[in-house]
Amino acid sequence: MDLKIGPSFPEELRAAGLNPANVAVAWNIFTGELLNGDLLTKQQRAIWDEVLKAHDPKKLDSDSLRRQSILAEARATLETLRSATPQDIERLAAAPDIVAAILRILALMPLPLTQPPPMPPMSPPTMAPPPQA
Numbered sequence: 001m002d003l004k005i006g007p008s009f010p011e012e013l014r015a016a017g018l019n020p021a022n023v024a025v026a027w028n029i030f031t032g033e034l035l036n037g038d039l040l041t042k043q044q045r046a047i048w049d050e051v052l053k054a055h056d057p058k059k060l061d062s063d064s065l066r067r068q069s070i071l072a073e074a075r076a077t078l079e080t081l082r083s084a085t086p087q088d089i090e091r092l093a094a095a096p097d098i099v100a101a102i103l104r105i106l107a108l109m110p111l112p113l114t115q116p117p118p119m120p121p122m123s124p125p126t127m128a129p130p131p132q133a
Contacts, residue, residue, distance in 0.1 A: 004032035006057030007064060018047040029057075 005027055010020050023044065026035045032052055034040075040048060060068070081089060 003029050003057040005029045005052070005055065006059055007061040008059040009051070009055055009057075011061055012051050012055060013048070016047050016051050018044050018051070 013020050024036055024039050034048060084092060
């Protein structure tokens with residue numbers, strides 16, 4: 001199902017003068033339907049309608065765009081390091097932009113989920129022999 005409202009919508013509302021955090025409304029991202037729209041003033045509703053009409057649901061928000069930019073820079077840095085000689089790596093490691101790029105990579109990496117150690121295999125239950133009379 002296609003989205004009617006994408007991730008940049010709250011930023012677009014704020015830029016138009018309607019901060020969604022200051023009004024008790026919500027919306028359906030698939031239909032664009034405004035929930036609790038009766039809580040908006042006429043002016044706020046007009047802003048909502050105008051922003052929704054001009055909204056591109058495929059447009060990313062600024063955080064997502066910044067993250068994509070950082071990841072592209074990080075990939076380029078890693079590619080440079082993969083083909084570098086040990087001497088090149090020493091020289092590059094001294095450059096502040098390389099260090100900053102590596103720190104950005106680490107900041108965006110998901111933390112590994114710790115998993116419990118695997119359970120030992122269970123042997124089938126055994127039945128004790130009947131007592132001897």
